[in-house]
Structures are given as structure tokens and as C-alpha cells.
Amino acid sequence: MPKFIRSLGYACSGIVLAVRSQRHMKIHTIAAVIVCAIGAMLPLTRLEWAVLLLTIAVVISLEMINTAIEHTVDLASPDIHPLAKAAKDVAAGAVLVAAFMAIIIGLLILGPPLWHFIMD
Ligand SMILES: Nc1ncnc2c1ncn2[C@@H]1O[C@H](COP(=O)(O)OP(=O)(O)OP(=O)(O)O)[C@@H](O)[C@H]1O
Incomplete structure (x- = not known):
């Protein structure tokens, strides 16, 4: 199997592990799905979609980095x-x-x- 495909598999299993094991990741993922569902009902521009998707990516990526730091700290410093x-x-x-x-x-x-969607 090419190295790139294997690395992609490791990265995907990292995403699955983070969503399964971290309560906050579940909350962020559900929030992202709700935001995208609401966005799909509204006449958003491409730029607005780009900003929304970038914002979702930043939050979810940071939560995953936070999880990685938590695991690393627990490994390096099990004591207080x-x-x-x-x-x-x-x-x-x-x-x-x-x-x-x-x-x-x-x-x-x-x-x-x-607001317009609800009021019209
Ligand atoms: N080894 C440690 N030494 C000192 N303080 C620690 C240590 N591990 C955790 N803490 C502190 O204890 C508090 C709770 O830590 P914990 O790792 O349980 O975080 P949490 O916010 O409950 O995260 P999560 O629910 O995602 O596991 C935090 O303020 C954290 O900084």
C-alpha cells in the first residue's frame, strides 16, 4: 500500500478516535452539522460558506490538537x-x-x- 494512503488512514482513524472518545468533539461535530443544515436553507454567498467552513475547520482542528496535547501531557506527566x-x-x-x-x-x-427566512 502506498505510504500516502497509509498515512491518510492513520489520520482518518485519529479523527474517528477523537469524535468517539471526546465529548467536546461530539458537541462541535453536531454544531457543525446544524450550522451546515441551516446554511443550506439560506441564500448564502460562496464567501459566506467559505468563512463558515473555515471557522468549523479551525474549531474542530483545535479541539483535536487539544486532545493530542492532553494525551501527551498525561503520558509525559501522570503526576500533578x-x-x-x-x-x-x-x-x-x-x-x-x-x-x-x-x-x-x-x-x-x-x-x-x-431572520428573513423565519419572518417571510
Ligand atoms: N498532570 C496534571 N498536573 C496538574 N494539573 C492537571 C494535570 N492533569 C490535569 N490537570 C488539571 O486538572 C483540570 C482538569 O483536567 P482534565 O484533564 O480532567 O481536563 P478536562 O477539562 O476535564 O478535560 P476532558 O474532559 O476533555 O478530559 C485542568 O485544570 C487541568 O489543567
């Missing part, structure tokens, strides 16, 4: 250590920043057309 706490909390903070911005972007893009 302030640096382990700092690494985990900073990584979790990165996800929070992205998720908060994603909510604002979602409201900015979906809000006005959704």
Missing part, C-alpha cells in the same frame, strides 16, 4: 505538575477562543438571512 496544568489549560483556552469567535461568526453570517 504545574507545567502539565499550564499546558492543558492553555490548549483548552485556545479551543474556547475559537469556539467563542465561531458563535459570533455564525450569528453574523446566519443571523440576518435566518
